[in-house]
Structures are given as C-alpha cells and as structure tokens.
Amino acid sequence: MDRQEILIDTADYVKKILENESSGHDWWHIERVRKTALLIGKRENADLFTIEMAALLHDVADEKLNMSEEEGLHKVRIWLSNKNVSNKEEIIEIISTMSFKGGNRPPMKTLEGMIVQDADRLDAIGAIGIARTFAYAGAHGDLIYDPAIPYREQMTKDEYRNGKSTAINHFYEKLLKLSNNLNTKAAKELANSRHEFMQDFLNQFYKEWNGLG
Ligand code: ADP
Ligand code: NI
Structure with missing residues (x-):
C-alpha cells in the first residue's frame, strides 16, 4: 500500500x-x-x-x-x-x-503534533465552535444559559459533566481561552477572526437576553 x-x-x-x-x-x-x-x-x-x-x-x-x-x-x-x-x-x-x-498536558513534542492540536482547537472556536458547543449542551441536557449557574473554573471535566453547566459558560471555561493556547503562527492568524466572531456573538446574545437589541 x-x-x-x-x-x-x-x-x-x-x-x-x-x-x-x-x-x-x-x-x-x-x-x-x-x-x-x-x-x-x-x-x-x-x-x-x-x-x-x-x-x-x-x-x-x-x-x-x-x-x-x-x-x-x-x-x-x-x-x-x-x-x-x-x-x-x-x-x-x-x-x-x-x-x-x-490545558495541563505536556506541550506537543513535534511540529506535526503542534499543528494537529492547533487544527483541533480551531474547530472548537468560531462559528463552527459555537455550533458544536450548543449541540454538545443539547445532547447533555444543559441549558443555553442560566445567569444563576456559575462558571466551573475549578472543576475537572468529569466533575462538571456530572454537575450542571450551560453552553454560554463553556465559552468562558474553554472557548475564549483557546486562541491564546495555539502553537503555530499560522494557526494564530486563523484564530483571530474566529475569536472576534465569538465575542461579537456573546455581545449580541446578552443584548437580546436583556431585551436591548
Ligand atoms: P475536543 O475534541 O476538542 O477534545 P471535546 O471532546 O471536549 O473537544 O468536546 C467536543 C465539542 O464539544 C467541542 O466543540 C467542545 O467545545 C464542546 N464541548 C465540550 N464540553 C462542553 C460543555 N461542557 N458544554 C458545551 N460544549 C462542550
Ligand atoms: Ni477532535
């Protein structure tokens, strides 16, 4: 072969x-x-x-x-x-x-590893990342948003999977951190517009949530 x-x-x-x-x-x-x-x-x-x-x-x-x-x-x-x-x-x-x-794993050892990791992280942000987050939340019975549910910063993935979180919380728990956790210059360039898009999305989301837009 x-x-x-x-x-x-x-x-x-x-x-x-x-x-x-x-x-x-x-x-x-x-x-x-x-x-x-x-x-x-x-x-x-x-x-x-x-x-x-x-x-x-x-x-x-x-x-x-x-x-x-x-x-x-x-x-x-x-x-x-x-x-x-x-x-x-x-x-x-x-x-x-x-x-x-x-984020507590050792850094990737090879350039190829860094690149595949970057590509996986890029797919968790931007428009696609937003879609995946809401699909995941729906599949796990989480709400879109609930101002009474705090971010689960201090918990492991398993703990917060068993507890309650929301799709919006996931932006703060993971998505907004990803563009600062990329290895390669090319990936950082690709991340810029995706990161901005998520920030715009959140701003619009809160505007609508509060009946302001
Ligand atoms: P990865 O494949 O990057 O390791 P995961 O397996 O953690 O990602 O999750 C798959 C997708 O579901 C990703 O887009 C991720 O952002 C999203 N996701 C993971 N955990 C949650 C959560 N608690 N709430 C909403 N979305 C989540
Ligand atoms: Ni993946």
Missing part, C-alpha cells in the same frame, strides 16, 4: 467509527481538522503525511468513545500495525498528548 492508499483506507476506517457520533466528534469534525491541519502544515513546512494520519485518527482514541484512553490507543496501534507506516510511534504520540484536558 502506498501512502495515498493508506490515507484512503484510514479515512474509511475512521468514517465507519465516527459516522453516527453526534457529540461533537462526528466524521465532519475529522474532515475539517484534516483540512485545517494540512493548510497550516503547508504554511509551516511540516510533514503532511504524519499530519493527515494523526488528524484522521486523533479522536478514535477519545476516552468518550472507549472504555479508557488506553483502550482507544490500543485500537489505533492495531490499526497502524499492519500498515507500512515508518513513524507509527510519532503518530501515536501526537494522538495521546493532544487533547486539551484543562
């Missing part, structure tokens, strides 16, 4: 797993992350095959879709084991270190 065939085969594999996922990790999220990561990768002169493979596989190991992250990574290892890919460990390393988890 040449690289092109490996990419097509891997895309099919991921598509089958994530096709019916509506929690924000559907196939179209992967497709957008792949496109954005390749765009950044070209601007930053990175290895595009590694980027594309890691982008395609980055959510297969997600703990929400598996019993544990370890089990998820095992699935990725098995998938790569019968493929003629020379840098399997680099791809695994990217996938296992990239998720945000409150």
